[in-house]
Amino acid sequence: MYEKRLHPAAIFFQLLRTMKDMALGILPVIVVSFSRGMTWYIFLGIGVFFLLLLVYSSMKWLRFSYLVTEEELRIKQGVFIRQERRISKNRIQSIDLTQALIHRIFGLTKVQIETAGSDENVDASLSAVTFSEGESVQNELKRKGKETETESESDSEKEKVYPSKVVSYPRLALTGATSDNAILIIGLLWLLFSQANQIIPEEIYQEVTVWVLSLALQLLISLIIGSVFVVWGAGIVWTIIKYANFTITRYDTELYMTYGLIEKRQRTIPVNRVQAVIVKENLIRQIFGLCYIYVEVAGGVSGGRMEESTVYLIPILRKNQVPAFLDKYLPEYYREEPELKRPPFKSIPYYVWQGLLVSVVAIVAVSIFAPAWVLVPVAAIVLFTGWGVFCWQTSGISYDDTYLNLRFRKVSRETVTLKKKRLQAFEKKDNWLYRKQQLATIDVAVLNNTAGRHFIVPALEESDITEASSRFSSVSRIHVGDAD
Structure with missing residues (x-):
């Protein structure tokens, strides 16, 4: 050597x-x-x-x-x-x-x-x-x-067929069409246009403004719609380039993935490092019954890219195919669709109060400084209240002697599957108002990077969290505690 x-x-x-x-x-x-x-x-x-x-x-x-x-x-x-x-x-x-x-x-x-x-x-x-x-x-x-390895072992290894799945280009196009990238690009374009008068010389800016205002309304609308479709198409093309030829293969003790058209990547994930499996659905994909699956992996580099500790198993999949996919590629986390216990009706105020507080503050501020626009924060009250109820309806918990399932929503809906032996902390949080109504918040943690990854679902039935806590407290490594 x-x-x-x-x-x-x-x-x-x-x-x-x-x-x-x-x-x-x-x-x-x-x-x-x-x-x-x-x-x-x-x-x-x-x-x-x-x-x-x-x-x-x-x-x-x-x-x-x-x-x-x-x-x-x-x-x-x-x-x-x-x-x-x-x-x-x-x-x-x-x-x-x-x-x-x-x-x-x-x-x-x-x-x-x-x-x-x-x-x-x-x-x-x-x-x-x-x-x-x-x-x-x-x-x-x-x-x-x-x-x-002996020769016979090598021959049997070669003959062994490992499950493998390739995501087709039409499926990748569907991934891009239903992703959040287009929204981000549109937001960046809006920011650029809003600052155009600071970037473009004054004379050119005024000439372009006069030309745009002189256009017929129909043509102006057509330009806006066309721009949206161009941005949307760019998101689709970017997704295809990034995940081209996406292939996942399950070997004996590891998952192996390859993808990429310009930058080709090969990733290997030892199964024993997987800490949690998360099924994520944004609003568009939820409507069409689509999702993607990612896992939290122990040992991610602190300060590195998110991909170091969060790894996508497949960029798009039908929601009803998730159990079959996990059974084939990650049977250690296979579980039929769990029957979740939703938060009680009395917990709705805890899901809407933050949005209402922001709206009330906005109403007071706008009423003082721009009373003509006061209807905007008033309308936001309805919007935030509806979103809070939507998040309440999404949340839930399910558990048995091996698995803990949590569901919550920030923007996208996420359903998390955790194994008992992978949990690092299990905490029940409450305050005097929660205790009066027999509610509690669950906060569980697994390893990924130095900070770990926490999954939190607020205002659940206190009895459900207590029962789940008693099942997982038998593992000495897990910290189980209450917090005010």
């Missing part, structure tokens, strides 16, 4: 990463220098700076090496101070391969190694290796210790 280096393209990736990190600090200096007529000094400085970064990136590449042994992954790195890290194979939880567009052009991949725990300093990555080398590293790291 001998130490290996990254592909030379890693120099380019390091150069881009360093320039991106330093851009915010350098751009103001460049702008000020241009305004003072120091053009040649700027170009000279940029050239010297680029050369120094290129030398630094090259030195970093030369000083980086890795070696996969039978027991561990060894990494040596450091330009001025040489550091050696050893990551035991037994601590490695997942090895993911990611191909950005530049990686795919050169036939390369990035190998991301995640370890048990939530400290990003104990994780590692190989920023640029050939795809075959990436697969080789992945396979070597998955092979624990000196385990070997």
